Amino acid sequence: MKKWVPTVLVVLVLIGGWVYAANQNYFREEEAEKVKLLGIQSEDIQSITIHDPRTDTTEAEASPSSSAQLELKDGVWSMVEPKAYPLNGYTISSWLEALSGADQELVVEETPTDLEKYGLGSNATRLDIKLKDNRTITLTIGGQLPADDARYVQVDSGPVVAVQSETIGNMELTRRDLLDTTPFNLDETNVTSLEWEGEAATWMLKSAAEDGATERTWTLNGEPIESTDAVSLIGKIKNLSTADDVRKASELEDTVPRFTLSVEQTVNGETVTDVYRGLTLSSEPDLIYVITPDGQWAYALQADTLQDAENFPDTLKASDTSTEDKGEDSTSSAE
Known part of the structure; x- marks a missing residue:
């Protein structure tokens, strides 16, 4: 048995050395530096x-x-x-x-x-x-x-x-x-009111933060609406984007007014109001050029993409009516 002791000791030393080397990453290839x-x-x-x-x-x-x-x-x-x-x-x-x-x-x-x-x-x-x-x-x-x-x-x-x-x-x-292709500079968390004045509709969306409330309440033309509907509308307007190059507003001639959108936001504790104008050209009736508040730039948007915003009150009413009808149908079925 004694004659095996030196051999065992050598094996143990080798194993210990291998473990130490492995822990020191000696056997790993160094990663090539990028x-x-x-x-x-x-x-x-x-x-x-x-x-x-x-x-x-x-x-x-x-x-x-x-x-x-x-x-x-x-x-x-x-x-x-x-x-x-x-x-x-x-x-x-x-x-x-x-x-x-x-x-x-x-x-x-x-x-x-x-x-x-x-x-x-x-x-x-x-x-x-x-x-x-x-x-x-x-x-x-x-x-x-x-x-x-x-x-x-x-x-x-x-x-x-x-x-x-x-x-x-x-x-x-x-x-x-x-390029910045979105004409409307909005932040859902900052917007306190939107006022739309257009050919087909006029409406006012307004928010109020009640003391102790976790969410802001919203009204449309003085009537309360769901905050999700209000935030959804703001998001849709914010994300409207032109598919064309932005033009200098001064390049547009013989324009016809289509709408104005007044946006009131609270930024760093101060109230800021921006007014966007929508104009059309007789030669391009399917386009509405949104003019930025500084009057410098004109963003061409398809007219139908702005209809959701203009018809927001009617869309909301139709949605509420549909929900009520479904509720009545469910009650009738239960009876």
Whole structure:
């Protein structure tokens, strides 16, 4: 038995060493460190020019996804080309984070000689990114890798690298993607009243917060309604979106008034009232242009999309009548 003692001790030492090494991750392959695609921070970016050859034609200005130039001035991002269109601040912020946070997965070709085979030629989307230190980075986005969920990308004249398609989807935005397409600036939690004055209807939606109440109460033309109906209407108006480019309100001529919507909101303890106007052109009877409260921008909305708002009282009455009828039917059946 004694002759086996040294062997047992050696085995125990080996087992102990193996366990220690395993706990110290000695047997694990080190994860390859991700390489940032651009090597910049979002706050380093001063301006971005989008070149999208798919829409760069002689009529590019009329295209919803044509090239554009955006620039940071006094801490605010604005579009300077093709026009000073209003931007969606949340989308811009997410876009800048996507650009600065993008990782490259692998190097496909260190010194490429044929960019066309990667879709990185003249038909590729290109972003010219100017930094605050006056450096410029050119980001070119190419085609799909044949056997992976990734796209070919080149930064300046560097190597062709692979970047995940999901990441590319967050970076390859068009001018249209960056625009603020919703004319009505509403927040359901801030709205205290809506007043609609239109051709077919006039109504007033008003809220009141009673002392000690957990929910606000709502009235429509002085009659109480369910808060869910009121909030639903506000949400529908808030989410109305144009399918076209925003126009300068000054470009509209010979317009006919269709409605006004006065929105009262409580923001930071102060009452703010905004008035939106709806106008039509005789040449475009199916469109209503919603003019923003500052009078600068006109958002084209299909006339029928605004009918829900205009006919809200009638829709609510029809719904209540239907509910009452169902209740009476149920009572009759029970009898």
